[in-house]
Structures are given as structure tokens and as C-alpha cells.
Amino acid sequence: MPHFTSTSTFPEELITLPEGSSLEVLAVHYTNYVLLQLRLNGEMDCTVEVSRRGLSSVGQDSLGNPIAGFSGAPDLEDDADEQDFARDNMADYHVITKLGDPNDTKTPVIATQIAELYQRVILPNVPGSLKQSTEDPASTSLIVTLSSKIWRDDTEDFQKLVYVLQTIKEMYHL
Amino acid sequence: MSVRTVIRDLKSDEDASVSVPLQLVATIPTDEANTKIPISISVSYLNGGATGAQRAGTAKLQSYHYAVPNRRASHKKDNVADMPLLDTNNDWVRDLTRKIAVSVAKRHGKPCYVAWASNTELNGNGLSMDQLFMLKSCISAIDSMMPSPTN
Numbered sequence: 001m002p003h004f005t006s007t008s009t010f011p012e013e014l015i016t017l018p019e020g021s022s023l024e025v026l027a028v029h030y031t032n033y034v035l036l037q038l039r040l041n042g043e044m045d046c047t048v049e050v051s052r053r054g055l056s057s058v059g060q061d062s063l064g065n066p067i068a069g070f071s072g073a074p075d076l077e078d079d080a081d082e083q084d085f086a087r088d089n090m091a092d093y094h095v096i097t098k099l100g101d102p103n104d105t106k107t108p109v110i111a112t113q114i115a116e117l118y119q120r121v122i123l124p125n126v127p128g129s130l131k132q133s134t135e136d137p138a139s140t141s142l143i144v145t146l147s148s149k150i151w152r153d154d155t156e157d158f159q160k161l162v163y164v165l166q167t168i169k170e171m172y173h174l
Numbered sequence: 175m176s177v178r179t180v181i182r183d184l185k186s187d188e189d190a191s192v193s194v195p196l197q198l199v200a201t202i203p204t205d206e207a208n209t210k211i212p213i214s215i216s217v218s219y220l221n222g223g224a225t226g227a228q229r230a231g232t233a234k235l236q237s238y239h240y241a242v243p244n245r246r247a248s249h250k251k252d253n254v255a256d257m258p259l260l261d262t263n264n265d266w267v268r269d270l271t272r273k274i275a276v277s278v279a280k281r282h283g284k285p286c287y288v289a290w291a292s293n294t295e296l297n298g299n300g301l302s303m304d305q306l307f308m309l310k311s312c313i314s315a316i317d318s319m320m321p322s323p324t325n
Contacts, residue, residue, distance in 0.1 A: 001197065001199060001216060001218050001232065001233065001291065002232065003179075003181075003199050003216070005179045005201075007175055022175065022176055024175070024176060024177050024201075026179055026199075026201050026214070028199060028216050028289070029232065030232060030233060030234055030235040030291050031232050031233065031234050032234050032235055033235040033260075035216065035235065035238070035289055037201065037214055037287075039176065039177060039201075039211075041176050041211075042176030042177045042203055042208065042210075042211035043176075043210050043211055043212070044212060045285075047238075047240070047259050049259075049260070098259040098260070099240060099257060099259060143235075143238060143259070143260060145214075145259075145287060
């Protein structure tokens with residue numbers, strides 16, 4: 001199975017995590033799913049499934065880039081009251097919590113961001129895993145098992161998210 | 175490093191030069207005593223997987239199961255709790271995935287995630303191996319990968 005691993009240490013600037021905390025990542029690519037595991041010091045305890053939903057292909061090419069004519073910029077000739085399409089990329093994903101705290105509203109947001117990274121950057125560029133697949137990359141869903149302790153504290157959420165996304169991207173040498 | 179990831183192609187019992195079409199990608203803790211670090215196993219059944227090219231082929235994820243030892247003394251009888259994270263209509267696959275997860279969790283006293291994938295529709299018929307053999311092979315593969323206890 002095509003699989004990718006990465007082990008790294010969270011930056012020292014993230015003081016809400018124990019010093020020297022490690023982030024271990026494993027991604028296994030199947031034809032219908034990407035299975036992703038994010039461990040904090042080896043631990044993980046929460047699983048979510050992220051799938052694409054809705055008419056997200058309207059106004060976009062196969063990679064999700066906006067097609068001319070659907071962008072938000074209005075033409076000068078347009079009527080003032082003509083509606084423009086507003087893209088809400090967060091609405092393209094449906095997150096189901098398989099095992100985790102149902103009151104946690106943060107983890108689904110993080111899962112959506114990871115799914116966007118896969119959709120835009122990783123799946124179009126990863127060698128091998130898609131060639132054998134007959135599935136459209138836009139329909140590959142993600143199952144993420146992660147540690148709820150990473151984002152438990154509220155003060156450095158964005159920095160942690162950026163670090164995790166960068167680490168995943170580097171794991172694929174992208 | 176808290177964990178390490180190992181890839182193992184399973185071999186037949188009788189003839190170690192014969193490989194069976196099961197491939198494991200397992201992530202295991204480096205510290206045997208830590209009961210919080212889960213073991214995760216991705217099992218792929220690659221039919222027709224005799225050649226290297228076929229082994230590199232991709233399979234479809236059919237089942238993902240979770241098992242965790244129950245730490246409360248009052249539940250000694252049900253000492254492992256388990257739950258499917260990705261369920262399937264295929265009873266045979268779900269059953270085997272569940273058994274692997276529960277057995278590994280019980281044996282090693284840690285949570286266990288098992289993902290089962292194959293490149294064919296499996297229903298237990300026409301397979302070259304039976305469920306018990308696959309279960310035994312996975313369990314002994316994990317046993318051999320786990321670090322020995324440091325007392």
C-alpha cells in the first residue's frame with residue numbers, strides 16, 4: 001500500500017504542549033480513502049471521517065480552482081443587484097465524528113483544513129497512489145485519527161494547525 | 175521516537191519462502207510499558223499478489239476497527255471494548271477485523287486500530303487462507319515487532 005510516515009518535534013514556541021512533544025504522522029493511501037494518523041507523543045484517541053459534499057464542482061475545475069466567469073469580481077457592466085458567487089470552501093466538506101467528544105467543535109474545523117490540503121496540494125501531486133486508482137481525486141475521502149490533546153488548550157490553535165499542515169505537506173516532499 | 179512503523183509481508187507457515195497475499199503496515203510503540211500509545215495495523219489482502227508489481231497495487235479500505243482494554247476493575251469480564259470506525263456490509267471482513275483488534279488489544283494491554291483493505295470482494299469463499307490463519311499471522315507478526323518489556 002502506498003504509505004508515508006513522518007516524525008518531528010513541535011516547535012519550542014508552542015508553549016501549551018509539553019516540551020519536546022513529538023508529532024508522528026502515518027498516511028496510507030487506498031483507492032477510496034486516505035487513512036491519516038496524527039499522534040502526539042505516540043497517543044491518539046479521536047477519529048473523524050471527512051468527505052466531500054454538495055455541488056462543489058460547480059464553478060471549479062477538477063482541482064478546485066475557480067473558473068473564469070464564476071469569480072467574485074464583478075464586471076463593470078453588471079447590474080448592481082446581480083448576485084455574485086461567494087465561495088465557502090469550508091462548506092465543501094462533511095465531517096462525521098466516528099469516535100470523539102461530540103461537543104468538540106474544533107476538531108471538525110481542523111479536519112476540514114487537512115482535507116483541503118489533501119484536495120488542493122497532495123492528492124494531485126502524490127506519485128503512484130492515484131495512477132492505479134480509477135477514483136476521481138475529488139471524491140477521495142479522508143479518515144483522520146488524531147490526539148485530542150494537541151488542540152485541547154485554546155491559545156495556540158492556529159500555530160499548531162500551521163505546523164501540522166506543513167509537516168504533512170513535507171512528508172510528501174511537496 | 176514514541177512509535178515506529180514497520181511493513182511486513184506475511185509468509186506461509188509451512189514454507190517460509192512462500193508469501194501469502196497479506197501485507198501489514200503496523201505502527202507500534204517503542205516503549206512496551208506505555209499503555210496509552212495505540213498499536214495501529216493496516217492489513218491489505220492483495221489477491222493475485224505474487225509479483226512485486228501487484229504488491230504495490232492499491233486496495234480498497236473496507237473496514238476500520240478500534241479496540242481498547244477496559245481499565246475499570248468492575249468490568250474485568252468485558253476486558254476489551256471495541257467499536258467499528260468504518261463499518262462494512264461484509265460480515266466476514268468486519269468479523270476478522272474485529273477479532274484482530276480485540277486480540278491485539280487484549281494481548282498487549284493497549285488500544286488497537288485495525289484497517290482492513292483488499293483489492294477484491296471478499297466473502298470467505300475461494301480464499302487461499304482461512305480467517306484463523308490470518309488472525310494468527312497478524313497476531314504473531316505484531317508480537318514479533320513489539321519491543322520486549324523492560325522490567
